[in-house]
């Protein structure tokens with residue numbers, strides 16, 4: 001469903017015409033002709049977008065806008081009026097309207113304004129969701145070409161063939177693999193290569209959401225459906241319309257949620273919590289888990305019928321220790337990403353001894369652990385190259401360990417320089433290479449920042 005649009009205008013013909021236009025575009029329009037009905041409609045329908053005529057029989061349109069925007073701030077407000085003037089346009093935008101249309105307007109003009117308002121509203125909801133759920137939910141951060149297609153290891157070549165196939169179909173995919181092995185990464189790769197690549201990509205970690213909130217997170221809720229459910233909320237499934245939803249740690253889904261998910265897979269429709277309307281959604285599902293689902297089924301913790309529905313196109317992502325041939329390429333790829341994030345012009349590289357040492361470790365935390373080690377290495381590297389010392393590695397290849405503390409043998413001067421370097425690189429990473437911003441975040445002037453960069457051996461133009 002594309003969203004609800006409230007039209008407030010006293011011209012009955014125009015309202016009918018707009019209702020028809022919006023309905024044919026898949027929106028749910030509600031037309032009213034005065035301020036009183038507009039207040040009621042907002043309280044009952046929680047529209048996504050509100051079109052308000054400035055001249056209404058019972059209230060001034062700008063006043064109504066202020067009132068409604070206060071009560072229902074998350075909607076997008078668009079002013080329509082035959083009495084367009086710069087002054088009222090400025091006033092309306094000051095009071096919260098995102099756009100101003102002067103009658104007569106073209107249907108396309110209106111549809112574009114509604115589409116943009118709807119888009120901003122969805123983005124706001126996503127931001128709110130991100131704030132609410134923190135790391136359990138992530139928006140697609142990757143460039144479509146971020147994943148390499150060819151890895152040297154046979155195990156990964158097989159995965160990439162399956163991923164390519166999955167990208168060409170719209171079927172549900174089940175990703176199995178240890179934590180940190182790259183299931184999320186593969187899911188994004190499939191989405192980016194699929195015909196849905198322009199649609200949204202959402203990921204939710206089913207293990208990290210409290211069971212009592214999981215249903216509302218996934219399916220949304222209607223106002224008042226449970227204590228604390230104030231407005232109407234779209235769930236992730238609805239937000240993923242036209243795109244892909246990754247259900248991470250699917251093995252952790254509660255039994256009632258498993259039943260609701262199964263119904264969705266069978267009917268492609270769902271109801272919000274507290275709602276009755278069957279809402280159709282065109283979202284692709286990818287499920288991932290580091291559990292052995294078959295065992296979960298045997299032990300009665302996971303529904304067998306859901307397991308069979310999920311187990312259509314199953315991709316087993318190997319742990320890093322079973323694909324060590326890929327390590328140099330992964331190191332290069334990750335260092336490239338980290339250098340990009342910091343705005344470095346020349347990517348940081350790992351020297352041979354560092355690579356050999358990394359290859360000798362068994363990586364129980366898989367690529368996530370490798371990435372963390374490299375991130376730390378980048379912060380501590382002196383020379384634009386990662387070496388044994390910047391990795392904080394100690395011991396031989398068999399016995400690779402992180403050294404959490406700085407080595408005792410370092411002088412206070414070296415330790416201070418390492419710390420400064422780590423802080424500066426971290427600030428550059430956070431500011432995505434913007435030196436002005438990085439300087440500000442460290443409480444330094446741009447000039448002092450440049451001086452510090454030079455002092456620790458970083459070229460200004462890197």
Ligand SMILES: Nc1ncnc2c1ncn2[C@@H]1O[C@H](COP(=O)(O)OP(=O)(O)OP(=O)(O)O)[C@@H](O)[C@H]1O
Pocket residue numbers: 147148177178179180181182183184185186248289290330333334367368371
């Ligand atoms: N092929 C790859 N190239 C570069 N980085 C990768 C690759 N695969 C995974 N990573 C990185 O490794 C980290 C862990 O990957 P990811 O989150 O995909 O693992 P996961 O299997 O989904 O983990 P979990 O089961 O804990 O959710 C991420 O930072 C990801 O960007």
